[in-house]
């Protein structure tokens with residue numbers, strides 16, 4: 001069986017799985033990292049959103065063979081360390097705004113939010129309503145208004 005290696009939450013990991021296994025199953029079933037959730041498996045619901053080299057992506061739709069040894073994958077489990085804190089400022093904002101209902105979509109929402117804010121900050125601007133409108137992560141519980149407020153609050157605490 002082929003061996004694949006990449007950086008997961010700051011540590012190099014190695015897995016023996018077939019090339020066409022999607023990264024979400026490698027994370028969840030092989031490596032036991034269950035923050036990224038399975039919703040659709042089709043790059044639509046965004047419940048599995050993680051970061052690859054700092055950008056949001058959906059591992060349900062990426063075969064593990066597409067991941068390079070130098071690629072840095074961050075899941076919600078590794079997000080606090082990326083800010084050098086116990087909780088990332090976006091997670092703190094989420095708690096302050098009491099965003100979650102059932103919680104299922106929330107890791108993906110937070111990962112999408114952080115990537116979006118980083119992108120806006122890198123471009124030297126604040127997060128806009130158009131940015132927030134562009135988030136495609138589905139929440140069956142309809143927590144969208146609180147998500148928008150939390151992103152604004154979290155963005156204010158994230159250093160560019």
Ligand code: FES
Nearest residue numbers: 039040041046060
């Ligand atoms: S499970 Fe990945 S986008 Fe739906």
Ligand code: FES
Nearest residue numbers: 102103139140141
């Ligand atoms: S909080 Fe339930 S799906 Fe979003």
